[in-house]
Amino acid sequence: MRGNFGRILLVELRGDRVAVEHVPLAPQVYRAFVGGVGLGAYLLWRFAPPGVDPLAPAAPLVYAFSPLLGTPLTTTAKFAVLCKSPLTGRISDGLSSSRFAIAAKRLGVDAIVVRGALDRLSWLHLDEDPAACRAVPCPAWAGLSAHELSDMASKQGLFRHVSAVGPAGERQVRYATISNDGRHAGRGGAGAVLGAKRVKAISVRGAAVAGVADAAGVQARARDLAARSAGAATEKYRALGTAANLETFDRLRILPRRNFQTVSIGQAAARRLAPEGLARAAEHVRESCAGCTIGCDHRYGGTRVEYETQFALGPLVDVDDPSRLLAAAGACDALGLDTISVGGTLAFAMECAERGLVDWPLRFGDDIVPWLGAIARREGLGDLLAEGTRRVAAAVGHGSERFACHVKGLELPGYEPRAMQTFALGLCVASRGADHNRSGAYQADLQPGVDRYRADVARAPARVIEAEDHAALLDSLILCKFLRGAIREPWREGAELLTMVTGLSQGEGDLRRVARRIAAVRHAFNVREGWTLAEDRLPDRFFDEALEDGASLRRADVAAMVDAYHAARGHVPHGGPDERLRRELELDAWLTDTPPLQAPASLG
Amino acid sequence: MVTVELYGVPRLRAGASSVEVPAGKLASILHALASALPGLSPDIIRDGRLSEHALVAIDGREVVADPERVIADGATLVLISAAAGG
Numbered sequence: 001m002r003g004n005f006g007r008i009l010l011v012e013l014r015g016d017r018v019a020v021e022h023v024p025l026a027p028q029v030y031r032a033f034v035g036g037v038g039l040g041a042y043l044l045w046r047f048a049p050p051g052v053d054p055l056a057p058a059a060p061l062v063y064a065f066s067p068l069l070g071t072p073l074t075t076t077a078k079f080a081v082l083c084k085s086p087l088t089g090r091i092s093d094g095l096s097s098s099r100f101a102i103a104a105k106r107l108g109v110d111a112i113v114v115r116g117a118l119d120r121l122s123w124l125h126l127d128e129d130p131a132a133c134r135a136v137p138c139p140a141w142a143g144l145s146a147h148e149l150s151d152m153a154s155k156q157g158l159f160r161h162v163s164a165v166g167p168a169g170e171r172q173v174r175y176a177t178i179s180n181d182g183r184h185a186g187r188g189g190a191g192a193v194l195g196a197k198r199v200k201a202i203s204v205r206g207a208a209v210a211g212v213a214d215a216a217g218v219q220a221r222a223r224d225l226a227a228r229s230a231g232a233a234t235e236k237y238r239a240l241g242t243a244a245n246l247e248t249f250d251r252l253r254i255l256p257r258r259n260f261q262t263v264s265i266g267q268a269a270a271r272r273l274a275p276e277g278l279a280r281a282a283e284h285v286r287e288s289c290a291g292c293t294i295g296c297d298h299r300y301g302g303t304r305v306e307y308e309t310q311f312a313l314g315p316l317v318d319v320d321d322p323s324r325l326l327a328a329a330g331a332c333d334a335l336g337l338d339t340i341s342v343g344g345t346l347a348f349a350m351e352c353a354e355r356g357l358v359d360w361p362l363r364f365g366d367d368i369v370p371w372l373g374a375i376a377r378r379e380g381l382g383d384l385l386a387e388g389t390r391r392v393a394a395a396v397g398h399g400s401e402r403f404a405c406h407v408k409g410l411e412l413p414g415y416e417p418r419a420m421q422t423f424a425l426g427l428c429v430a431s432r433g434a435d436h437n438r439s440g441a442y443q444a445d446l447q448p449g450v451d452r453y454r455a456d457v458a459r460a461p462a463r464v465i466e467a468e469d470h471a472a473l474l475d476s477l478i479l480c481k482f483l484r485g486a487i488r489e490p491w492r493e494g495a496e497l498l499t500m501v502t503g504l505s506q507g508e509g510d511l512r513r514v515a516r517r518i519a520a521v522r523h524a525f526n527v528r529e530g531w532t533l534a535e536d537r538l539p540d541r542f543f544d545e546a547l548e549d550g551a552s553l554r555r556a557d558v559a560a561m562v563d564a565y566h567a568a569r570g571h572v573p574h575g576g577p578d579e580r581l582r583r584e585l586e587l588d589a590w591l592t593d594t595p596p597l598q599a600p601a602s603l604g
Numbered sequence: 605m606v607t608v609e610l611y612g613v614p615r616l617r618a619g620a621s622s623v624e625v626p627a628g629k630l631a632s633i634l635h636a637l638a639s640a641l642p643g644l645s646p647d648i649i650r651d652g653r654l655s656e657h658a659l660v661a662i663d664g665r666e667v668v669a670d671p672e673r674v675i676a677d678g679a680t681l682v683l684i685s686a687a688a689g690g
């Protein structure tokens with residue numbers, strides 16, 4: 001098999017010591033899970049002790065690579081980061097692009113599993129040569145942003161590519177991110193997990209190459225994909241970036257404002273925050289992730305802005321000044337905060353304060369930059385806000401849970417579910433909580449013939465499942481989702497790419513089963529960690545408060561869609577995969593409780 | 605008349621944010637739009653049909669694709685990029 005190394009690196013941290021071990025993986029693992037979020041979900045299942053506290057030393061943090069990583073195929077310089085989320089207590093899987101991804105795979109492994117914890121804040125160096133792996137205490141680096149750290153390290157010649165946490169990760173803010181050469185992973189708080197292990201930064205050194213089975217085929221396909229990636233299907237990302245969504249969504253009345261109280265900020269404000277408005281506020285340049293021929297990375301005054309950040313630090317907290325929004329986005333980058341979760345938590349706190357439930361000095365429209373610093377350092381009220389919306393609501397009480405906008409503890413992304421009722425289902429059932437990336441069911445609501453203001457109990461479950469499975473395919477291969485418009489037949493092309501790279505022949509049907517298996521393992525993980533059907537729900541606001549145009553969700557409809565989704569997925573009522581699904585996807589072989597491997601012998 | 609509002613790539617390509625065209629079937633509206641705003645051809649409007657890269661919604665609510673669909677006088681159509689994700 002090419003494209004993979006057939007082994008992972010198990011890293012055990014204890015005191016000031018690091019022990020590493022190469023653990024072989026059978027070829028069947030790659031057939032069953034491919035890589036990325038699929039391989040990562042399997043490894044998380046195997047290495048996380050059931051019921052583990054996500055911030056305890058025993059909780060694993062998984063970096064999972066993919067077979068396409070390291071090939072010349074566009075948008076493949078990505079990896080997945082997985083953990084049990086400290087925000088939700090459920091599975092968390094994020095993706096990140098970066099040169100770190102390419103460098104880390106050259107360790108000669110397909111994943112890194114980090115367990116244990118160090119005594120002091122340290123820099124963890126991982127090396128192709130196990131004897132060269134080490135932890136170096138770095139107290140002087142405390143409080144540095146990942147960017148400052150990279151600058152300093154490259155000036156001193158310490159390392160070039162790094163995966164690191166900012167101040168928020170060090171303080172275990174429950175929605176802290178991990179920054180990888182400036183790109184973040186970690187909706188759900190992977191940065192807090194790395195921070196809890198007292199790892200400030202991970203550097204890597206290696207020269208291993210996994211190779212590909214059909215080099216000429218891969219080269220030809222790389223040229224073809226690059227050409228397609230320059231076409232009309234991806235023009236929005238190149239020309240404007242996802243920030244162009246804001247004005248469009250305002251017009252479609254799906255742009256959440258003021259903690260999901262309304263759905264529009266008005267045309268003038270929307271134009272101020274649109275790409276043209278941002279470019280008037282600060283110098284605009286376009287960049288791209290490593291190895292990407294699309295280049296959707298639009299920066300204004302050096303700060304990367306994409307739609308979710310723009311929504312969460314703008315309309316959601318009622319900020320319509322582009323300079324303020326850019327300052328907040330820059331601060332989140334530096335501090336290592338997930339923008340959706342921090343914006344959602346602040347918006348919730350603002351509404352609590354405006355309703356008089358608390359006497360916090362927070363109002364919609366305020367400059368949030370000082371609050372971001374307080375949250376990242378857990379200072380004053382920032383300490384509570386660092387816990388995320390669900391826990392803040394529990395502390396505030398007085399019925400505030402009604403408008404605490406999260407699912408499973410994860411704050412909602414920027415799409416109004418009352419006006420996108422297929423997506424409402426996607427939010428309820430997504431394994432990592434309110435999520436737009438592992439599902440993308442919002443696409444279904446913007447199709448001809450779909451009444452997005454109606455809960456279609458008969459058809460919505462299949463639409464959500466298709467969106468989830470499509471995302472699982474792209475996220476395990478890994479290909480950037482922004483390439484999807486240029487790939488007309490993703491299952492066929494995915495199978496071809498995989499066969500060309502690995503030499504293991506896989507067909508469309510195999511990959512469809514892989515996607516369903518990934519969904520099943522995620523769900524099984526959540527069931528093991530305490531999931532109940534009651535958490536597949538949206539907050540009361542979306543049922544009890546109609547939008548200006550009268551749109552709202554009906555509890556009975558959403559409950560019926562959720563039930564139909566689980567039945568269609570093959571889950572037993574209120575539980576995990578049913579007998580048929582277990583057989584069909586050979587889940588019993590994968591969802592074994594056999595302890596994976598003990599700590600490397602060198603730690604005793 | 606029907607007002608067509610343009611967002612995202614369609615607006616960028618057309619160089620206009622709004623235009624009025626005679627009411628009628630969606631196919632005739634798209635023809636009129638392509639004539640009025642040549643920058644929309646061929647990537648947004650091709651052979652009188654919307655390409656897969658764009659969507660059009662009546663008053664931003666109902667996404668329509670049927671070329672025979674009659675768009676009433678006074679209606680507003682919202683033309684957006686098909687790639688909605690962020």
Ligand code: SF4
Pocket residue numbers: 075097237287288289292293294295296297480481482483
């Ligand atoms: S399209 Fe954007 S997010 Fe995707 S790989 Fe390219 S620059 Fe990165």
